Amino acid sequence: MRRIDNKTALKIIYWNAVAAILLVSLSAISLLHRIHRFDRLIVETSRRFDVDPRLVSALIWRESRFDPNCVGTHQEVGLMQITEAAAREWADTYDVSNFKRTDLFDPSTNIQAGTWYLARAIRRWSDRPDPLPFALAEYNAGRSNAQRWAAESGASAKRFMEAVTYPSTRKYITTILTRYRGGV
Structure with a gap:
C-alpha cells in the first residue's frame, strides 16, 4: 500500500470537508424551499x-x-x-x-x-x-x-x-x- 505525505492527506481532508459542507448546505436549502414554497x-x-x-x-x-x-x-x-x-x-x-x-x-x-x-x-x-x-x-x-x-x-x-x-x-x-x- 502506498503511503501519502501529510500535505496530500490535508488536501484530501480539506476537500472532503468542503464537499460535506456543500451537501449540508444544499440539503438545508432544499428543506427551506420545501417548507416555505x-x-x-x-x-x-x-x-x-x-x-x-x-x-x-x-x-x-x-x-x-x-x-x-x-x-x-x-x-x-x-x-x-x-x-x-x-x-x-x-x-x-x-x-x-x-x-x-x-x-x-x-x-x-x-x-x-x-x-x-x-x-x-x-x-x-x-x-x-x-x-x-x-x-x-x-x-x-x-x-x-x-x-x-x-x-x-x-x-x-x-x-x-x-x-x-x-x-x-x-x-x-x-x-x-x-x-x-x-x-x-
Whole structure:
C-alpha cells in the first residue's frame, strides 16, 4: 500500500470537508424551499378562514412535512392529510362541483379544505379558554372522540390532554402546539 505525505492527506481532508459542507448546505436549502414554497397560499387561506397561518404551517409540518403527494395510512391525502369525507364536507359547503379525491393532491385545494376543517373545529371549541388542543384532537381523532374526552375533562386543556386516550393523538397535539407556540 502506498503511503501519502501529510500535505496530500490535508488536501484530501480539506476537500472532503468542503464537499460535506456543500451537501449540508444544499440539503438545508432544499428543506427551506420545501417548507416555505406554500407560505403565500397558507397566509391567504388562513386569513380567509381566520386561522393563524403559523398554526396551519405547524399542522402541515406534522401531517406531511410539506409533501403535497403524501398519502397517510388511512388514505388521508396531501399537505394537510385530508380524509375524503372531510373534503366532501368542504366541497358541499362551498359548492365545489365534480370534486374528486385526487383534487386533494393540489396544494391550493388541500390547504383550503384543511384550513376550513381546522377553522370549523376551532369555532366548535371556542367556549374553552384554550380551544386549540380540543380542535387539534378533533382534526386528528375525529369529533366524537374529542367530545368524549372533553366530557370527561371539562374546559381545562390540561385535563383534556390527560383524558385523551390515544397516545398518538396526545403526541400529535403536543408536537403541533410546540411548533406553533415555541417555533421548534
